[in-house]
Structures are given as structure tokens and as C-alpha cells.
Amino acid sequence: MNTRGHFVIEPQKGWQLLDLPELRRYGDLFYFLIARDIKVRYKQTVLGGLWAIIQPLFMMVIFSLFFGNLAKVSSDGVPYPIFNFSAMVAWTYFANTISFSGNSLVQNTALISKVYFPRLLAPLAPVIASLLDFVIAFVILIGMMLYYHIYPTIMMLFVPLLVILMILTTGGIGMFLAALNAKYRDIRLTIPFLVQFWMFASPVVYPVSMIPEKYHLIYAINPMAGIIEGFRSALLGTVAFPTQMLLISTVVSIIIFIAGAFYFRQTESYFADVI
Amino acid sequence: MPNPIIKVDNLSKRYRIGAAERVNKTFRETIMDGLISPVRNFGRLHRLTSFKNGDERDVIWALKDISFEVNEGEVLGIIGKNGAGKSTILKILSRITKPSSGRAEVFGRVSSLLEVGTGFHPELTGRENIFLNGAILGMRKKEIEQKFDDIVSFAEIDKFIDTPIKWYSSGMQVRLAFAVAAHLEPEILLIDEVLAVGDIAFQQKCLGKMEDVSKGGRTVIFVSHNMGAIRSLCTNAIWLDDGRVAESGPTDKVVTDYEEGQLEHLKESSYVVERNPEDVKNKSFYFSRVEMQNEKGENTTLFKYNDKIVLICDLCGEPGDNFSPEFRIYNELRQLVATGASGAFHGKYFNKTVKRAKITIGPLILTSGKYTISLSVMVNQDRYDTWENAIGFTIVKCQPFKVPYEMPTHVEGVCIVDHTFSSME
Numbered sequence: 001m002n003t004r005g006h007f008v009i010e011p012q013k014g015w016q017l018l019d020l021p022e023l024r025r026y027g028d029l030f031y032f033l034i035a036r037d038i039k040v041r042y043k044q045t046v047l048g049g050l051w052a053i054i055q056p057l058f059m060m061v062i063f064s065l066f067f068g069n070l071a072k073v074s075s076d077g078v079p080y081p082i083f084n085f086s087a088m089v090a091w092t093y094f095a096n097t098i099s100f101s102g103n104s105l106v107q108n109t110a111l112i113s114k115v116y117f118p119r120l121l122a123p124l125a126p127v128i129a130s131l132l133d134f135v136i137a138f139v140i141l142i143g144m145m146l147y148y149h150i151y152p153t154i155m156m157l158f159v160p161l162l163v164i165l166m167i168l169t170t171g172g173i174g175m176f177l178a179a180l181n182a183k184y185r186d187i188r189l190t191i192p193f194l195v196q197f198w199m200f201a202s203p204v205v206y207p208v209s210m211i212p213e214k215y216h217l218i219y220a221i222n223p224m225a226g227i228i229e230g231f232r233s234a235l236l237g238t239v240a241f242p243t244q245m246l247l248i249s250t251v252v253s254i255i256i257f258i259a260g261a262f263y264f265r266q267t268e269s270y271f272a273d274v275i
Numbered sequence: 276m277p278n279p280i281i282k283v284d285n286l287s288k289r290y291r292i293g294a295a296e297r298v299n300k301t302f303r304e305t306i307m308d309g310l311i312s313p314v315r316n317f318g319r320l321h322r323l324t325s326f327k328n329g330d331e332r333d334v335i336w337a338l339k340d341i342s343f344e345v346n347e348g349e350v351l352g353i354i355g356k357n358g359a360g361k362s363t364i365l366k367i368l369s370r371i372t373k374p375s376s377g378r379a380e381v382f383g384r385v386s387s388l389l390e391v392g393t394g395f396h397p398e399l400t401g402r403e404n405i406f407l408n409g410a411i412l413g414m415r416k417k418e419i420e421q422k423f424d425d426i427v428s429f430a431e432i433d434k435f436i437d438t439p440i441k442w443y444s445s446g447m448q449v450r451l452a453f454a455v456a457a458h459l460e461p462e463i464l465l466i467d468e469v470l471a472v473g474d475i476a477f478q479q480k481c482l483g484k485m486e487d488v489s490k491g492g493r494t495v496i497f498v499s500h501n502m503g504a505i506r507s508l509c510t511n512a513i514w515l516d517d518g519r520v521a522e523s524g525p526t527d528k529v530v531t532d533y534e535e536g537q538l539e540h541l542k543e544s545s546y547v548v549e550r551n552p553e554d555v556k557n558k559s560f561y562f563s564r565v566e567m568q569n570e571k572g573e574n575t576t577l578f579k580y581n582d583k584i585v586l587i588c589d590l591c592g593e594p595g596d597n598f599s600p601e602f603r604i605y606n607e608l609r610q611l612v613a614t615g616a617s618g619a620f621h622g623k624y625f626n627k628t629v630k631r632a633k634i635t636i637g638p639l640i641l642t643s644g645k646y647t648i649s650l651s652v653m654v655n656q657d658r659y660d661t662w663e664n665a666i667g668f669t670i671v672k673c674q675p676f677k678v679p680y681e682m683p684t685h686v687e688g689v690c691i692v693d694h695t696f697s698s699m700e
Contacts, residue, residue, distance in 0.1 A: 009367060009379040029410040036396055036407055043398040043439075114393045115411055116370040116385075184320055269373040270324045272366065273290060 012269040017261055022118050030121050037100070037129035052133035053140050055096075056088035063088075067205045076207045076238035082148050086235050087204040087228045089141050090162075093134040094170050094224060095195045100126035101174025102191050105182045109275050112182075119268045120261070123178040127171045134163075141235070150236055158234040158241065162227055165246075169223045169253040172260030179264040182271045203228050209239070220245035223253040279382075280463060280494050281345040281368065286377035287518075288338040288363050291323055326375070337363040339518040340377070345496065350489040352509035352526060353498045354533055359515040361498040365389060365465045368496070383462035383494070386413045390467075392452030397441035401432055401451060404440055408455045422458045430454035457484050463494045482508070482679075502530050503679025546574040548666050560592035561660035562650050567668060576666070580673040580682075580691065583637030586666070588650060590630055597624035599653045600632050605664075607645045612689050618653060640691050643673040644684035 023030070042048045060081055067073040068080030075083035101123040105112060108122050145152070181187035199205075202224040211219050220226045220242075226249025229242045326334065338360045345351050353361045366372045368379060369387030394411040395404050405426055409419040419426075427433055430451040432443070440448055466485070485508055489495050499505055505512060505526060512529040514521045521536075522529050546567045555561040566587040569575050578584060588600060599618025606612050615636065617623045625632060646668050651661040673682045675691050682691065 006380075006382045007370070009370060009374060009381065011376055012373050028414075028416040031416070032407045032410045036399065036403070039403065040396060040398050108394075110390075111394050111411065113371065114390045115387060117411065183323065184317075267324075272372040274323050 033125040102177030172256035175260035223249040352505040352512040355515035386461035
């Protein structure tokens with residue numbers, strides 16, 4: 001008898017976090033869900049993959065116009081467009097992904113109610129799939145840096161760490177929103193508003209230096225603040241590497257990821273019943 | 276030594292059915308309702324997944340203390356009315372939803388087929404959907420690659436394999452979905468009513484495939500309303516009624532009992548009809564009562580293909596001359612299916628003193644469905660009385676051929692005519 005497939009079905013009890021062997025068994029499905037997300041995202045659009053660049057670029061132009069030129073917001077000594085775009089790359093990833101992720105269960109209602117698979121794959125697939133957009137935008141960012149004669153330094157080595165923190169934060173929020181959304185559809189309507197609000201709570205259009213020094217550590221409880229400031233420092237070298245802020249952001253983003261996964265796992269047993 | 280591969284022990288599942296929406300009468304109520312509804316809605320949504328002890332009014336038990344075992348290689352049928360909990364069992368065993376109490380143990384790789392084409396994405400090509408759907412049903416990528424060519428040829432869509440399936444006809448989409456499902460090779464297969472889709476030929480193809488599966492030593496749990504399919508495929512069956520096991524055991528016994536239970540229920544539809552006095556106020560000669568029986572003289576309104584109907588008609592009043600009763604049979608599509616007339620067809624006229632006539636109709640070569648009979652009586656050339664839709668009957672079983680399918684009127688036509696096929700050299 002095949003013990004690999006042996007499982008017990010019981011009412012949910014106790015704490016669950018990640019069932020790694022189970023996730024590994026469904027690795028192929030995860031792969032196909034990610035592939036689907038990537039293939040479908042820009043299907044039947046004229047501009048296709050260009051949208052990955054257009055979104056952050058267009059926002060950057062608008063912000064440069066209003067915050068850079070008109071409001072004369074400080075940009076830590078570099079031209080405002082590059083100052084803003086270095087934040088837009090990570091921000092666009094975060095904003096788009098929590099929206100995709102948060103709606104992932106509701107969009108896959110047929111799947112949830114008709115087949116079994118580890119439910120975590122649904123909100124996590126967009127987290128991985130959106131990385132492609134991130135990479136494309138990142139390449140544009142490097143191009144812009146060269147245009148402004150800002151050359152990458154050894155600090156670039158911090159980028160992978162920042163990307164990991166960005167994924168953890170996004171994934172955690174995504175899982176949390178997806179689980180809530182399964183029961184309370186208010187979440188679907190809240191996400192756009194949440195994203196707007198969160199952007200102004202992060203140093204996207206303004207520098208961290210605008211925030212009084214004594215509030216920096218509280219400010220860093222928003223992990224996107226540390227992450228975005230980290231990107232600026234690592235790529236543009238405008239400010240010293242925000243070690244303290246990033247330490248807090250690291251802790252918070254890990255907590256967010258674990259809490260998101262935990263909440264998701266605690267509630268997933270009723271998804272099929274209420275969705 | 277039988278080897279239980281699925282053990283189900285006191286499994287129960289409850290659902291809370293959402294409270295009915297309120298209807299607002301006035302503008303003011305609507306406004307007030309808009310202001311206070313968030314609080315109420317939150318309570319309603321929150322309560323969906325929280326249960327207090329004790330039975331509450333809007334809680335229903337979809338399953339209550341279900342226990343059974345399935346041995347390796349067994350094909351188990353689950354039957355019962357709609358809402359009896361059949362699908363809920365499959366959902367729990369395939370881990371889509373959790374039970375409220377009790378437990379089940381499963382030894383083996385499970386695939387469930389509660390629907391075909393689950394997860395098909397219209398924007399993806401046939402090829403991409405085969406891989407996605409295969410993975411959703413639990414296949415590994417390598418497995419799908421090996422079977423890819425078989426799937427494509429089974430679905431007969433070779434030319435369109437790289438076209439997004441939104442351009443496929445719905446028939447092509449169903450074929451593709453079935454092709455993927457048919458190539459699953461799990462140890463345990465849970466199937467819900469998939470055979471209900473498609474035409475007879477396609478159902479036959481799927482049944483054949485299922486027979487292969489069960490002969491291949493795999494364990495199958497099969498939920499269906501198609502008693503013929505259950506009989507021919509399953510060794511054992513469980514009859515669920517209202518979330519409980521009403522009976523379980525060898526298929527023939529359970530299905531027979533189930534069908535009889537159903538018939539008991541249907542028999543209540545009246546086999547004796549008294550004429551409404553309003554109908555016959557100004558009539559001098561008319562039908563006053565009709566009674567339906569089978570050949571054995573038992574009262575019933577349910578018949579099988581090839582059965583005979585016996586109608587006992589009571590007549591009232593004075594015809595003045597010899598008379599001829601007639602009947603017409605209509606099907607549920609209100610098509611006139613058959614007629615009979617004593618005088619016009621057979622030259623047989625009843626003596627004017629006769630007060631009771633017996634009409635024997637059949638053998639009924641009708642397809643399964645509901646029928647009504649209208650009665651009328653002729654005296655000389657005058658129609659003295661017509662009783663529209665006097666009484667109804669149902670053909671509950673029409674399986675004249677050696678296939679386990681019902682032949683319903685809306686699919687197979689009004690009747691079955693004898694026919695043969697032979698090849699000519």
C-alpha cells in the first residue's frame with residue numbers, strides 16, 4: 001500500500017503553519033499556476049508586457065511633475081525622476097501583487113470549491129509571477145541610472161536581501177487579505193484604497209529625511225519604508241544604508257509573513273464553504 | 276482478506292444557510308437600513324463559520340454520523356435524492372472542505388472529479404490548459420507529458436491545440452476536459468455525476484472508461500442519479516437520505532430498495548380521480564370517475580416500458596343510444612402521442628345501459644417521462660363529453676436495450692420503435 005498518499009481527515013484543530021512536504025508534492029501545480037498568471041496577465045492587450053514598464057514609468061512622470069517640479073519636494077540630491085523611480089519599482093510590485101493576491105481566492109472560486117490543493121498556492125502564485133514585472137522594471141531602472149550617470153556600486157549586493165524582504169512583506173499581506181476576502185468581500189473594495197494610503201505612508205514620493213529623525217524607527221514599522229529606503233541607498237547612494245530601519249523592517253516583514261500564513265491556514269478549512 | 280482503503284467514522288458536516296435578505300418597504304427604511312446594515316451584515320458573515328453548541332434554526336446537517344469502509348478495488352455507488360449529502364461526502368473525502376466532526380482515513384492518492392474542466396482558463400491554449408488542468412487534478416508534469424498525445428487524440432482537437440480555448444466550441448471544450456480527466460490514474464477516484472454531461476454516445480464512452488478503471492483494480496466512489504450506471508458499475512452502494520445512511524450493502528439490493536422508496540413516494544399521486552361537478556353541470560352523459568391500475572389489478576400511476584395500463588371509467592347520465600369511449604395520450608411536451616377509440620377503430624359500441632368501461636392500453640412503447648390521458652365519449656356522431664387531462668401516469672423506467680440508460684422523452688423521442696441493424700455484403 002502506498003503510504004505516501006495516506007492522510008487523515010478531521011475537523012481542524014491546533015495551529016498550522018506550513019506543511020512543506022505537502023507544498024512540495026504540489027510543486028508542479030504551483031509552477032503551472034505561476035505560468036498561468038504570467039501568461040494571462042497581459043493577454044489581449046495591445047501593449048502586452050510593456051505594461052510592466054508603463055505603469056511605474058507613467059506614475060513616475062506624474063509624480064515628478066507634481067512633487068518634483070511644482071511642490072519642489074526634496075530628492076536627496078539626485079534628479080527627482082530617478083529618485084522616484086527607484087522607489088516605484090518596488091512599490092509597483094507591492095501594490096499590484098497585494099491586489100492580485102488578495103483577490104486570488106475569489107477569482108479561483110471554481111478551483112477552491114471543486115478540487116483540493118494547498119490553498120496557499122493561490123495567493124502565493126501572484127507573488128512569484130509578479131517578480132517578472134519587477135525584473136523588467138528593474139532593468140529600466142538600471143538604464144535610467146546610467147542615463148543620469150549614477151553607477152552601481154558594491155552596495156548593489158544588498159538588493160537580493162531587499163527583494164527577499166519585499167517578497168515576505170507582500171506575501172504576508174497577500175495571504176492575509178486573500179483569507180479575509182474569502183468571507184468578507186469588503187476587502188476587494190478596500191484594497192485600492194489601502195494601496196493609496198500605504199503609498200503615502202512609504203517614502204515613494206518624498207525622502208525619509210523629511211521625517212523627523214526621532215520618528216524614523218517608528219516609521220520603519222512599515223516594512224516598505226525600510227525596503228524602499230534600502231533600495232535607494234543601495235542603488236543611488238544618496239543616503240547611508242539604513243541599517244537600523246532595515247533591522248526593524250526585517251523583523252516586521254518576517255512577522256507579517258508568518259502572521260499572514262498563520263491566519264490563512266487557520267481559516268482555510270472554511271474557504272470552500274463560504275466562498 | 277479485504278483491505279480497507281477508505282475508512283469513514285462518524286463523519287458529520289453542518290452548514291449555516293445564509294439568512295434571508297430583508298425587503299425594505301419605504302424610502303426611509305432603505306436609508307435607515309443602509310446605516311445599520313454594516314453591523315447586521317458583519318454579524319451575518321461572521322456567523323457563517325462560527326457555530327454554537329446546540330442546534331440553531333438556520334443550521335443544517337448535510338451529513339450526520341456517516342460511517343462506512345471501502346475496500347481496495349471496490350467500486351462504491353452513492354445514491355440518494357438531491358440534497359441528501361452525496362456531494363458533501365465527496366468534498367470531504369477529497370479534502371475540499373473539512374468535516375464538522377468525526378474522521379476519515381484514506382490510504383492512497385486521491386483524485387476527485389466533481390466537475391470536468393475545473394480551472395480551464397479561456398485565454399490559455401489547449402496545450403496550456405491540458406497541463407494546468409492535469410496539474411489541478413493531481414497529475415505530475417512528467418505524467419502529463421507522457422500522456423499528452425493520447426489526451427489530444429482522445430479529444431480530437433489536434434489542429435487547435437495551440438489556439439486559446441475561448442475560440443473552441445463548447446463541445447470541443449467538453450471533449451478536451453474529459454480527455455484530461457480520462458487519463459487520470461489515481462489509486463482512488465471520486466466521481467460526481469460527470470456522466471450527466473454529453474450525449475448517449477459520449478456517456479457510453481465514459482462508462483466504458485470507468486469500467487476499465489475499476490477493472491484495473493482501482494478504488495472508485497461514484498455518485499450518480501443514474502441507477503442503470505450504478506447497477507452496472509458498482510459492487511456496493513450506499514443510500515443516503517437526509518444526511519444519514521439509509522441503507523448500505525450490495526448494489527442490487529440497495530438500488531432496488533431505493534427505487535421502491537422513490538415509487539412509494541410517487542404513488543401518492545392519485546390513481547383515482549373523481550370528476551369535478553362544475554365540469555359536468557350541463558352534461559347529460561359524462562365520465563364521473565377514473566381509476567388507473569396495472570395488469571395485475573394493482574392501483575398505480577407508474578409504469579415501465581412495455582407495461583400495460585388498465586383504466587376503469589365510470590360513466591353517469593343517459594346517453595340515449597350506444598356509445599363509444601375514446602382516449603388520447605399526451606406527453607409532457609404536450610404532444611399528442613397516441614389515440615384510441617372503441618367505435619371508430621374497432622366498431623365496438625357499448626350498450627347504453629353500461630355504467631363502467633375498462634380500457635386496456637399497451638404494451639407502452641413510450642420513453643420515460645410524464646404523460647396525461649384525456650377521455651371522451653361519442654354517442655352516434657356527437658361528442659357528449661371530453662375530460663381533458665383526466666389522469667396522469669409516469670413511465671419511470673425505459674430501458675429496452677442492453678444499455679443501462681434511461682431513455683427520456685426530451686432526448687430519445689416520443690417512443691421506441693423496434694429496429695435491427697445488419698451489415699450487407
